Amino acid sequence: MTRIIVVGGGAGGLELVTKLGRTLGRKKRAKITLVDRKSSHLWKPLLHEVATGSLDEGVDALSYRAHARNHSFEFQLGSLQSIDRDAKKIVLAEQHDEAGELLMPQRELEYDILVLAIGSTSNDFNTEGVRQHCIFLDSPEQAHRFRTEMNNEFLKLHANQGNGTVDIAIVGGGATGVELSAELHNAVAELRNYGFGDLDSSKLNVNLVEAGERILPALPPRISAAAHQELTKLGVNVRTSTMVTKAEADGLTTKDGEKIHAKIMVWAAGIKAPDFMKDIAGLETNRINQLVVKETLQTTRDEDIFVIGDLAQCTQPDGKFVPPRAQAAHQMSTQAFKNIIAKLNGREMKPYIYKDHGSLVSLSRFSTVGSLMGNLTKGSMMVEGRIARMVYISLYRMHQMALHGMFKTGLMMLVGRINRVLRPNLKLH
Numbered sequence: 001m002t003r004i005i006v007v008g009g010g011a012g013g014l015e016l017v018t019k020l021g022r023t024l025g026r027k028k029r030a031k032i033t034l035v036d037r038k039s040s041h042l043w044k045p046l047l048h049e050v051a052t053g054s055l056d057e058g059v060d061a062l063s064y065r066a067h068a069r070n071h072s073f074e075f076q077l078g079s080l081q082s083i084d085r086d087a088k089k090i091v092l093a094e095q096h097d098e099a100g101e102l103l104m105p106q107r108e109l110e111y112d113i114l115v116l117a118i119g120s121t122s123n124d125f126n127t128e129g130v131r132q133h134c135i136f137l138d139s140p141e142q143a144h145r146f147r148t149e150m151n152n153e154f155l156k157l158h159a160n161q162g163n164g165t166v167d168i169a170i171v172g173g174g175a176t177g178v179e180l181s182a183e184l185h186n187a188v189a190e191l192r193n194y195g196f197g198d199l200d201s202s203k204l205n206v207n208l209v210e211a212g213e214r215i216l217p218a219l220p221p222r223i224s225a226a227a228h229q230e231l232t233k234l235g236v237n238v239r240t241s242t243m244v245t246k247a248e249a250d251g252l253t254t255k256d257g258e259k260i261h262a263k264i265m266v267w268a269a270g271i272k273a274p275d276f277m278k279d280i281a282g283l284e285t286n287r288i289n290q291l292v293v294k295e296t297l298q299t300t301r302d303e304d305i306f307v308i309g310d311l312a313q314c315t316q317p318d319g320k321f322v323p324p325r326a327q328a329a330h331q332m333s334t335q336a337f338k339n340i341i342a343k344l345n346g347r348e349m350k351p352y353i354y355k356d357h358g359s360l361v362s363l364s365r366f367s368t369v370g371s372l373m374g375n376l377t378k379g380s381m382m383v384e385g386r387i388a389r390m391v392y393i394s395l396y397r398m399h400q401m402a403l404h405g406m407f408k409t410g411l412m413m414l415v416g417r418i419n420r421v422l423r424p425n426l427k428l429h
Contacts, residue, residue: 002030002344005090005111007080009036009064011043012309012329012336013117015402018071019337025072030344032073033109035092039064039077042140043399044119045326048180050143052150052187053427054364057140059419062403078104080118083281085302090114113304113340116291117333118277120310120324123270123288129247134267137176147427149264150184154191154199162198165205169252169262171244172269173210174218175361178227180266181208181236182363190426201235207260208236209252211243211269218323219359219371226369227361234366244269271324273311286313295351297336306340308332314352322354330399331355360392368392 004024006017017034024030040061042050049055068075078092088111095104122136135146153166168184170177188204208215208231215231215238216224231238239260246253251261273289284292284300290313292300297312299305309329314322322328332352339349360370370392400409 001028002112003033003110004030004113004115004340005033005035005109006115006117007035007090008117008119008309008311009034009038009041010117010119010309010329011326011399012333013115013119014041014062014064014067015330015399016115016117016308016333016337017073018067018403019333020340021068021071021073023341024344033076034064034068034073035076035078035080035090035109036064037077037079037095038140041067043326043396044138045175046396047137047140047143048176048183050140051137051146051180052183053147054183054186054190054425056423056427057143061140067403076107076109078107080116080276081106083114083283083305085281085305088112088114088304111304113306113343115306115308115336115340116311117307117309117329118274118311120271121274122267123272124267125270127244127247130267133247133249134171134265136267137180138271146264146266150187153263154196157203158196158198162203165203166264167205167207167251167262168264168266169207169209169260170266170268171209171252172267173208173212173215173238173240174268175216175359176268177208177210177266178215178231179362179364180268181206181231182234182366185234185236186364186366187426194424194426204235206236207262208238209242209244209254209260210238210240212240214240216361219361223359223361223369223371227363230363230367230369234363271310277311296339296349297332297352298339298349306336308336314354316354322352325359326395326399327357328354330402333402360395362392 004020006013017032020032025032040063042057042061046055050057064075078095081091081093083090089108092107094106097103122138124130135142157164157166170180184206185201188199188201191199214224216227228238243255244252245255247265251259253259277289279285286292291307291311292313293307294300297306297308299307310324335352342349358371360368362368397409
């Protein structure tokens, strides 16, 4: 029986292993295994909502073990330590609990086809003090840390009868930084309904710091300008062409020597693949540790290893690289699935071509802006407001449908509407 291992249960990896389980695992045509160092999955674009309490991850998180049981694959809790390409096996590191007790010993898993979908981490570009003083919003744990620190600052302000401000600095004017800035103002507005009557937007001092000339550099200038205008209207201090050179306990220092004071600092200024991926198993990697793949999503030095999502450096026919977006991970998982099936059946594998369907940025309940492209419209169309919000939410619904099917996703949408009545609008614990 063919052994297929998928390492990484992010958006792409989990969608892929679900499809493989439904088609090959259920019919006993292959043994499908998912490996992840966490026990549950949360869609990464939702982390800014978890950080502010707008989303309860306990409701939206998905258990890998339960999902594996329902979709005919196995789940192994563990972190990838090394790959032995000659013996065709991977080594998973020891797992310890918080007290240092051994939970799981080192293990070896054999494969015939290996898919790496580990994703990315924040890139601090070796900026002094960032690792010590900034929060990287790339995991639920980091989102929890942000929410705890934010709530503590609001409590101190409330205890001080509203005298002073909560100072938050966010480095990086991409989607994460922009969405978090807006979500913070939504959190303040909601907290007023839960006993914090002395809080309002004037008590929140948010600096959004971007080294480039404009925020949302991956989007057309008119959309970037619209988002900039909306954030300024909310009270966010948007600082473009501002490079951070140092982070300290009390704030950030810019290239010009200016000090941006902040109690809470978030670093969202770029991504890279995890450091341990650099030249792993002699595979070809780039300067940010991504694995270089061919157009079929196979690594350049081993045809039995596929790479999808943020971990892959995939060059398109026009010479550009596929951007690290959720829609790219979704598309890659679909193509990798087709290519794995073709490989098993001795058929020709097809190249992966990235289709840009546009980008949308949610400014919490205040607005949504973005562009729709490709199959959805002729050329590019700027959208904002209610239509943009519907399309933004539909991206998450597509992810849910890939995992659960249409019927269960419909039930989840119904539960979500019921929870709006039953639960507070903000997670307060």
